[in-house]
Amino acid sequence: MNPEILLRSPAFSDPFLVVGMAGVALMLGYIATQWWAATRRYAFEAQRSRLELAALGKKIDVLNLKAQAAPEVAWNGYRKFTVAKKVEECNDTFSYYLSPHNGRPLPSFKPGQYLTFEVQPPGAPKAQIRCYSLSDGALSDDHYRVTIKRYMKEDGTPGVVSNYFADHVSEGDLLNVKAPSGKFYLDVEVDRPVVLISGGIGITPMLAMARVLTHINDKREIYFFFGCRSGVDHMFRDEVIELQKKNPNMRLHICYSRPDEGDVKGQDYNHHSRVTVDLMKEVLPSSNFEYYLCGPGPFMDSLVSGLYEWGVPKKDVKFEAFGPATVKSGAKDATPKAxxxxxxxxxxxxxxxxxxxxxxxxxxxxxxxxxxxxxxxxxxxxxxxxxxxxxxxxxxxxxxxxxxxxxxxxxxxxxxxxxxxxxxxxx
Ligand SMILES: Cc1cc2nc3c(=O)[nH]c(=O)nc-3n(C[C@H](O)[C@H](O)[C@H](O)COP(=O)(O)OP(=O)(O)OC[C@H]3O[C@@H](n4cnc5c(N)ncnc54)[C@H](O)[C@@H]3O)c2cc1C
Structure with missing residues (x-):
């Protein structure tokens, strides 16, 4: 309607009526403002309660993990475990699900820790001791999981224990295992965003870390870098994708250094390259993260020194050495002195x-x-x-x-x- 016609209408010639209408309009405006403020307050309170509940949930999960780790269920020396399940993860790499032979509950562990095994492969002069990282999260008190890749020495001879596991250890076998240990682990109570970096079988401790953070619904940012040669060596592909679906804060960067013809970029992997610090500079919003690394010697050497050069403080770069050849640059001063x-x-x-x-x-x-x-x-x-x-x-x-x-x-x-x-x- 034309506003001039509206103003000339009889209703607007009555000053009392105009004042009354203005009053009603003001009142309606006031009610609307109050209603809007109350709705926003309610939404804010609801959001705060949700966050508080999530934080409480995480605290309870962390307490549960700690309770499981109570010393009364840990053990000294070797304990017998049954291989409950053996699963091929990819080329020459198998996971072993281990149940305690006596059926008693298992202590939890910190994500990143490892088990120590004593085995007697046929032909070996004496019992052999090796460590294998726990590749599951600390999510179950009735089994552990380790994942072992066949190791071939530079001279082409097979590594003793990893090949013994691949060729001789089967479901139903008994193994001697020491309790979880190791100082390379992610402290779930320290709320810092993390970058988990692994190459090849070095994925095992990182997977445990990502699984635990996802399980306790932790809200921190996680960048997960994994490098391998091609799809044939890509272990835990489906498991990691499942984790990412459950955890919206986890960003995956899969690098193939030499993809096969059938490997599809964007589907099987994200980058046709090795995992490098240059790639991290490209995809991370800043260098201000805690970094956890595990992989072969040259991979670790270049990444650890590259992170230091990028300005990441040494205290924020944590790594696990799987053998003597790993992380020369990480060692305090591993070069023999003159x-x-x-x-x-x-x-x-x-x-x-x-x-x-x-x-x-x-x-x-x-x-x-x-x-x-x-x-x-x-x-x-x-x-x-x-x-x-x-x-x-x-x-x-x-x-x-x-x-x-x-x-x-x-x-x-x-x-x-x-x-x-x-x-x-x-x-
Ligand atoms: C804390 C920790 C966690 C680990 N977690 C895992 C894991 O989750 N999964 C996994 O698969 N592995 C893991 N490892 C590695 C594992 O413990 C073994 O080292 C690996 O399986 C090889 O053992 P092997 O008996 O097969 O080989 P070995 O017979 O022990 O041979 C390998 C050894 O031989 C040496 N060597 C290499 N090349 C030569 C050569 N040309 N001549 C002579 N010697 C050579 C190497 O220094 C190496 O120590 C971990 C190691 C540690 C310390």
Whole structure:
């Protein structure tokens, strides 16, 4: 309607009526504003309650995880486990679902920790000890899962234990297993966004971390980088995609260095490249994350040093070494020192009755003992399995890597340590 006609209508010639209508309009406006404010307040309160409930839920889940980890259900030494299920994850890689033989509940573990196995492969001169990371989250108290890839040495000979598992260990077999341990784990109570980076079988601890964060409905941002050669080596593809569907805060970046013809970019993988720090600079909003890494030696060396160069503080870069060849750049100073830079320490091996001057070109005490014909047990070469632990009667050592295995007062892990004084060692 034309506003002039409206203003000339009889209703608007009555001043009382005009004031009344204005009053009604003001009243309606006031009611609408109050209603709008109340709706917003209600929405805000509802959102706050939802967040508080989620935080409470997470606290309860974390407490449950801790309760499961109560010391009364942990164990010392080796415990018997039955292989309940063996599943092929991809080419030459199998998962083993392990149930406690006595059927008692299992302690939980921190995502990133590993189990230590003692096995006796046919033809091996003695029992072999190896560590394998838990690849599940800490979600069940009736089984653990580890995933083992066949290892082939550079000379083409098969690794003893990983090939024994692949060829000889089957469902129903019994295994000797030590309780979960290791200091490389994600602390779920520290609320920082994380970047999980893995290459090949190094995915196992990362998968456990991603699974636990998803299980407890943690809201932190997760960037999950995984690198392998092609689809044939792409382990846990479906499991990781399922996790991503459940966890909207997880972003996946799958890198194939040499995709096969049948591998489809955008479907099977995201990047035709290795996992590199340049890729991270491209896809991460900043470098301000906690980084967890595990993979083959060269992969770890380039990523760890690349992250440091990018300005990521050392305390935010955490990694697991799967063997002696891994993470030279991460070690405090793994390069053997020049003789001139090192005091001439004397090392006495008390049981063998030998006194020898420390050779600074030795990578560690274990290598030094071996060079001098003194046998010390050895397995992982990464300070994780505890095989090379010896009693120290006198003197001190420094470590290249943080030991994953517990080191009691008066002992040392020879595979990752070097002397920093004269020493008397019980070997
Ligand atoms: C904490 C931790 C967690 C681990 N988690 C997993 C996991 O989840 N999954 C997995 O598959 N593996 C994992 N590993 C690695 C695993 O423990 C074994 O090292 C791996 O399975 C190889 O063992 P093997 O007995 O088959 O090989 P071995 O017979 O022990 O041979 C491998 C060893 O030989 C050495 N070597 C390599 N090349 C040569 C050569 N040319 N000549 C002589 N020696 C050589 C290497 O230094 C290596 O120590 C983990 C290791 C650690 C320390």
């Amino acid at each position: 003789a001139a830079d090192t005091p001439a320490f004397e090392i006495e091996f008390s049981r063998s009755g030998k006194k020898v001057a420390w050779d600074p070109s030795s990578a560690n005490l274990h290598a030094f003992a071996e060079k001098n014909g003194i046998p010390i047990d050895f397995s992982c070469g990464a300070g994780s399995c505890g095989s090379c632990l010896v009693a120290v009667k006198k003197g001190n050592v420094e470590y290249d890597l943080e030991p994953g295995h517990e080191v009691d007062e008066g002992s040392c892990l020879t595979c990752i340590s070097r002397p920093c004084s004269n020493m008397v060692i019980d070997a």
